[in-house]
Amino acid sequence: LAKTTQPISMDSYEGQEVNITCSHNNIATNDYITWYQQFPSQGPRFIIQGYKTKVTNEVASLFIPADRKSSTLSLPRVSLSDTAVYYCLVVANTGGFKTIFGAGTRLFVKA
Amino acid sequence: DAGITQSPRYKITETGRQVTLMCHQTWSHSYMFWYRQDLGHGLRLIYYSAAADITDKGEVPDGYVVSRSKTENFPLTLESATRSQTSVYFCASSESRVYGYTFGSGTRLTVV
Numbered sequence: 001l002a003k004t005t006q007p008i009s010m011d012s013y014e015g016q017e018v019n020i021t022c023s024h025n026n027i028a029t030n031d032y033i034t035w036y037q038q039f040p041s042q043g044p045r046f047i048i049q050g051y052k053t054k055v056t057n058e059v060a061s062l063f064i065p066a067d068r069k070s071s072t073l074s075l076p077r078v079s080l081s082d083t084a085v086y087y088c089l090v091v092a093n094t095g096g097f098k099t100i101f102g103a104g105t106r107l108f109v110k111a
Numbered sequence: 112d113a114g115i116t117q118s119p120r121y122k123i124t125e126t127g128r129q130v131t132l133m134c135h136q137t138w139s140h141s142y143m144f145w146y147r148q149d150l151g152h153g154l155r156l157i158y159y160s161a162a163a164d165i166t167d168k169g170e171v172p173d174g175y176v177v178s179r180s181k182t183e184n185f186p187l188t189l190e191s192a193t194r195s196q197t198s199v200y201f202c203a204s205s206e207s208r209v210y211g212y213t214f215g216s217g218t219r220l221t222v223v
Contacts, residue, residue, distance in 0.1 A: 032209045043201050043214030044154070087154070091209045098170065099144075101154040 022088030134202030
């Protein structure tokens with residue numbers, strides 16, 4: 001069963017690129033990787049999802065190496081409003097359905 | 112309004128009482144989920160539903176009951192609330208169980 005591990009916190013400055021890596025060593029073939037953003041007193045908000053290689057949308061990129069044992073969320077040119085907690089989620093479809101959230105990475109963007 | 116709505120936003124109840132948290136979505140998503148979020152445990156799946164009248168246990172189902180008589184509603188009931196069930200509860204919905212989920216704003220439940 002995939003367990004996810006993320007850094008507890010990260011600091012950055014406005015305009016920089018931020019990369020947050022999540023490790024999921026036991027990920028199975030049919031498992032998907034999703035990243036969410038959460039602000040205080042709000043529910044998590046979907047950012048991006050992938051299975052392998054690279055996925056890009058209007059707000060982020062997701063890099064997944066060939067062995068899929070980790071994934072990296074890349075936020076280009078962060079702003080103060082990107083200060084939030086970022087969660088990786090492995091949706092496990094092997095051996096029953098499970099969703100494994102990481103403990104979250106608290107990103108603080110400074111001016 | 113379109114979206115996913117949870118009610119109430121805040122709830123204080125006493126130990127042993129039954130309490131129901133409501134969740135309503137307007138997209139006709141097949142899948143709905145209930146999570147609880149606690150410091151030190153992150154988000155944990157309580158129950159999920161693949162369609163009306165189809166529900167299944169998640170990681171921490173004990174003490175909770177769900178039903179889904181209509182696609183758009185997925186209430187979560189604590190049959191006899193305990194202090195350990197003090198938490199923030201999030202409902203989510205999705206077209207499938209692997210696609211990105213849309214979460215509600217949460218219900219902060221305090222059991223005293």
